[in-house]
Amino acid sequence: MAGRCHVILIGPQGSGKGTQAARIAAPLGLVHVATGDLFRQLMTRDDDLAREVRSYYDRGELVPDDVTLRVLLSRLDELERAMPNYRGALLDGYPRNRSQAEALDRVLQDRGDTIAAVVHLAVPRAVLIERLSGRLICPQCGATYHRVFAPPRVEGLCDQCGAALVQRTDDTPEAIARRLDTYEQQTAPLLEYYRQRGLVLDIDGNQPIDEVTQAILSALEPVLGDPARCRSS
Numbered sequence: 001m002a003g004r005c006h007v008i009l010i011g012p013q014g015s016g017k018g019t020q021a022a023r024i025a026a027p028l029g030l031v032h033v034a035t036g037d038l039f040r041q042l043m044t045r046d047d048d049l050a051r052e053v054r055s056y057y058d059r060g061e062l063v064p065d066d067v068t069l070r071v072l073l074s075r076l077d078e079l080e081r082a083m084p085n086y087r088g089a090l091l092d093g094y095p096r097n098r099s100q101a102e103a104l105d106r107v108l109q110d111r112g113d114t115i116a117a118v119v120h121l122a123v124p125r126a127v128l129i130e131r132l133s134g135r136l137i138c139p140q141c142g143a144t145y146h147r148v149f150a151p152p153r154v155e156g157l158c159d160q161c162g163a164a165l166v167q168r169t170d171d172t173p174e175a176i177a178r179r180l181d182t183y184e185q186q187t188a189p190l191l192e193y194y195r196q197r198g199l200v201l202d203i204d205g206n207q208p209i210d211e212v213t214q215a216i217l218s219a220l221e222p223v224l225g226d227p228a229r230c231r232s233s
């Protein structure tokens with residue numbers, strides 16, 4: 001199998017990375033890999049690593065880079081074993097700072113993998129706060145809802161698996177503000193890092209969910225079909 005062909009999703013908290021990844025991954029032949037989801041899974045355990053992650057997560061701070069990279073790599077290794085023919089990962093929430101971006105470049109180079117594109121979801125800050133404060137997630141399967149913009153069919157229950165929906169522990173006003181500041185200071189500058197390599201696709205994330213999905217698919221399909229960008233296609 002030639003190297004994997006990965007896509008990175010970058011956008012502020014609440015821009016719809018998780019929402020869109022759940023819709024576009026399968027049609028594009030990609031596997032959704034979200035470090036936040038991996039941490040939420042990990043935090044259901046009762047051990048030292050879970051406690052360490054929780055101490056950063058609940059405050060809305062970045063988990064240390066070494067821990068995050070280890071969690072990401074173990075998921076990528078798992079995919080190699082479980083899905084030997086997968087095309088690539090749809091990375092949601094990684095990288096979030098310069099050192100993570102450089103670590104990712106090294107790791108992908110070692111594996112013979114490439115980054116086919118970086119999808120940038122742009123949404124104004126006031127809209128983000130409204131989205132995050134109404135978000136509900138399924139603790140069982142990870143599905144995402146919104147009280148107003150994406151309500152479940154039965155109030156309070158997951159459409160996919162029937163579990164009772166909850167608010168995320170980091171969707172408090174303080175943690176939301178801290179996460180958005182960290183995005184501006186550490187993550188948004190990565191767009192320039194990738195723009196210089198011609199990888200960034202800018203998408204207007206401030207539209208209805210279906211329209212954002214269509215915009216991303218239209219932008220990505222030609223890129224993933226281009227053998228110069230994506231060797232494994």
Ligand code: AP5
Nearest residue numbers: 013014015016017018019035036063093131135145146149
């Ligand atoms: P993570 O889980 O990645 O959270 P985040 O970065 O805060 O991003 P969100 O999940 O909040 O935003 P989203 O863009 O996915 O929005 P969503 O689709 O849900 O990370 C959590 C934590 O884990 C971090 O704070 C950190 O502690 C740790 N972590 C993770 N990765 C790390 C890393 N690389 N390094 C270090 N630490 C890391 O949408 C939001 C809401 O809006 C939903 O309710 C949805 O229904 C609604 N919505 C979505 N799209 C639309 C639309 N178009 N119109 C109306 N409503 C919409």
Ligand code: MG
Nearest residue numbers: 017018019036
């Ligand atoms: Mg998310």
Ligand code: ZN
Nearest residue numbers: 138141158161
């Ligand atoms: Zn569910």
